[in-house]
Amino acid sequence: MKQFPKLRAFLVFFLFFSCIALPVSAFTVASIYVTPRGEQPDGTPMTVNATIDFSSPGTETFPAANELQMSTGLDDPHWYPVLVVDGVKTNLTEQSGSTLILPGWYLSYPSKQTAQVWVTITGTIPKNRPLGQDILKVQELDSGYHVVSTAHVEMPAIPVLAPAQKTATPKIFTPIPADTPTRQSPLGVGCGIIAILGALLPGIKRR
Numbered sequence: 001m002k003q004f005p006k007l008r009a010f011l012v013f014f015l016f017f018s019c020i021a022l023p024v025s026a027f028t029v030a031s032i033y034v035t036p037r038g039e040q041p042d043g044t045p046m047t048v049n050a051t052i053d054f055s056s057p058g059t060e061t062f063p064a065a066n067e068l069q070m071s072t073g074l075d076d077p078h079w080y081p082v083l084v085v086d087g088v089k090t091n092l093t094e095q096s097g098s099t100l101i102l103p104g105w106y107l108s109y110p111s112k113q114t115a116q117v118w119v120t121i122t123g124t125i126p127k128n129r130p131l132g133q134d135i136l137k138v139q140e141l142d143s144g145y146h147v148v149s150t151a152h153v154e155m156p157a158i159p160v161l162a163p164a165q166k167t168a169t170p171k172i173f174t175p176i177p178a179d180t181p182t183r184q185s186p187l188g189v190g191c192g193i194i195a196i197l198g199a200l201l202p203g204i205k206r207r
Helices: 003-018 187-206
Strands: 027-035 045-054 067-071 075-085 088-091 099-103 115-124 134-141 147-154
Touching: 027 134, 027 147, 045 134, 075 099
Parallel strands: none
Antiparallel strands: 027 045, 045 115, 067 099, 067 134, 075 088, 075 115, 134 147
């Protein structure tokens, strides 16, 4: 009987941690190239080329029930997406507007295959742009439209006049891992575990 409170405490902690799930991002911004490079004034025409890799830890490259959402702060943006599966390219529908949405079933393939999206965005630097505005933002949303993960690249800075020009130092792009917020697992999983343990507790107490 003295061991029962310890067992009950253990079950409480077990149930608590079993209800916590850490989502894993299914995409990575593998590369991005912006033309022209460096600080740019308002109204400058811009071209953004990005490569997005998909590598979900499950059995598919991207969850079919989720969606990939891309957005930009450029004015008059146009999107030219290309799906690449095992090296085979498929041109997707060209779109205009601040947001491009790709359904998960476009990107869902067996995990043994390689899947990418190459996207080109054209537009112009907006006037009076707010500080920290994104030139490209990529998000994975689940079936309930909750954000699973996010990656973003900020708009080029506004040039500042300097007394002498400096030689630009080339930068090496590092793949951008998507940020994944901690979210709770579905309620049904925790309830199932609680029901099973509830059925076992009377037998444990009698012993």
